[in-house]
Amino acid sequence: MSYGKVKVKKVRADLSDIPKDCGYEKKFQYNIDMNSNGVAGECIEWCQINCEGKWGWWFEQSDLYDPLRHNWEDQDSYMSFENKKDASRFWMEVGVQNMGNRDR
16 A cells, blocks of 8 residues: 555555564564664564564653653663574564664
């Protein structure tokens, strides 16, 4: 799907359920700093389809973060994986393409 020159990727509706032992605020042994303030739906979708072990994402607030204002733009996002193989595959197949975006 596209709108003019902007390409829009749809997330698969059948992947709306994230396993209870995976997802938001789940930290495991292998963490990837996304160098971003958010996690793209494409990254979560990839994990739902491809990960064999547990996985999740979490955020680390910088010194500029204020919980009263919830200035989420001043935080860093991380993807986290239980096993090294999932982390490596994620990084090569989708992670590197989605890192560095602070406009989420």
